[in-house]
Amino acid sequence: MLRIINSRVINNISKQIIRQMTVQPTRSLCSNVPKLQKEEVEVTFVRANGERITAKGKVGDSLLDVVVNNHIDFDGFGACEGTLTCSTCHLIFAKPDFDKLPDKPSDEELDMLDLAFDLTETSRLGCQICLSKDMNGLEVKVPATVNDARS
Amino acid sequence: MLSRKFLTKNLINSCLFSTNTVVKNALRACIVGSGPSGFYSSQYLLKHLPDCRIDLIEKLPVPFGLVRYGVAPDHPEVKNVINTFSKTAENPNFNFYGNISLGKDVSLNELRQLYDVVVLCYGSDVDSPLGIKGEDIKNVISAREFVGWYNGLPHLENFNPDLSGEEAILIGQGNVAIDVARILLTPIDILSKTDITEYALEALSRSKIKKVYLVGRRGPLQAAFTIAELREMLKLPNTDTYWRQTDFEGIPEKIDSLPRPRKRITELMVKSLNEAKQSSNNKKFLPVFFRSPTQFIGNDKVESVEFSINILENESAVATDKSESLQTQLVCRSIGYKSISVDASINFDDKLGRVINKEGRVLKKNSNEVDVGLYVAGWLGTGPSGVILTTMNNAFKISHTIIDDFRNGIIKCDTNKTGIDPRNYPCITWTDWLKIDKEETERGHKVNKPREKIVSIKEMLSIV
């Protein structure tokens, strides 16, 4: 039984399956995005030590997808692979970006965020945020996990 | 057991090893225990010291610790971490040696002579008893046994709890207790699609349990379960949750001043408290606060539990002279797991139930001095609490300490440290595990389950 029946979780799971089955998974499964849109969006992840990593994703990808598809190696990030059971994909947004996010967090996302380290008012789970065109240039902070803070 | 393939793999290993000794400063580490702390430590060390060589030894033939034997069968998503662990295991500088038990097949002193670094990650797999009267009466069981039984932990397959009564009392309110409650109350057709063991499914399909109490010694504001697990209980088909109104006196007024996580979970409890129940639901989940068991009563089998009624003083539960008795036919205590010392040379605190350490560096016996080269990570060092995320952070932190110690010259590479020779042990390699894994998955698919776990160690060994 899926612990949380949440459409975005299902999206993520089906996306994973599709990623495994086909070489070019292009059709976005994010419900709020028109079909067959392939525009690329640039996102910058800022580590706690200030290091900036800029990567590209397609409209409809989740921020977890961007990390995975670009092989960005944040230790432990995305442990549950986007199924809303871990909170290791915790990201911190700037207030204006946070307010602009089209989908408000579900109860289940908030439940998981409650377990996240360094929780802030503008925290979200990366596996639940789908890229849209107007997110191009977005900057998000990767919170200081123990190791980041020290290295 | 030592098949030709097995020997070939070992030959390859020895060759790999001989090339690797050429790599100057290639740290050789032995990690003991293959749960999250063992795998996350391996992952971190291999990433940040790519030349290091890791042997991970595990008591059981199969890997993953509590991810396989603790995490509930109806939470398959939590087990996705296995994919990351498996990626680590594919690293050519990593060996998995299952079926080798520290303290039985190999001693800590031997390991220390064979490795530059030993990281103890063998977790907590013993019960914490309550130490009260009647604990040995039939059908007073521990969550560790019950969970191990439904999850296929070797040697618990004949545990067979008696589920013929209508009531069950769970002592303790952590997520493990919630797991037990959920497994007892979930409709069988949902469980039948999980990797729960066949025999447990069969026994649960005959279960008569309709009422499950979840008893904690403190109040709603101290509840140990987390909100996701509670929300799942509230949504369980066929089950209504009944709180005691009196447990919540003065609580709604305090909600606004609570920090966010505590605030949200309290709001959820209060909302559920005031919700109308569905009379069509025939099962009941009953959280009870401010009660500590004082004795179990019964002749052939447990019949009731005596509780002291507690009040809170500075967040602690203090027993009053008032008591309450609840009738039941099954008691499951879920007050935590405990670690043990598996080797006489381990500096172990029996009271706290953990290896004595300072930020993961194990200290020498009766001394404040660090035992250079020996580390502890996961539940064995922190005590048995926290989710996989907590364990992961702990393992990363301790691996980081190891790397610091290495870079600062505190631990050094000794080319004479050759690691264990797997040919000396009837051990299970990663390739062997993949065979067991394949067999389990195939058996599962035949009965529409993701996996049918093999429970007997003998049978596991016969497959490889």
Ligand SMILES: Cc1cc2nc3c(=O)[nH]c(=O)nc-3n(C[C@H](O)[C@H](O)[C@H](O)COP(=O)(O)OP(=O)(O)OC[C@H]3O[C@@H](n4cnc5c(N)ncnc54)[C@H](O)[C@@H]3O)c2cc1C
């Ligand atoms: C019932 C239960 C359910 C849980 N559910 C969840 C959940 O849904 N989500 C979540 O995030 N967390 C959950 N947890 C917590 C999670 O399992 C722990 O945080 C984590 O497993 C601790 O990791 P560890 O490596 O310290 O110990 P373990 O996972 O216990 O690993 C220890 C390993 O060492 C091995 N070992 C023991 N003795 C020896 C020896 N002498 N020699 C060699 N090897 C040895 C053991 O066989 C085991 O494989 C649950 C815990 C329990 C008990």
Ligand code: FES
């Ligand atoms: S990846 Fe686990 S919650 Fe997002």
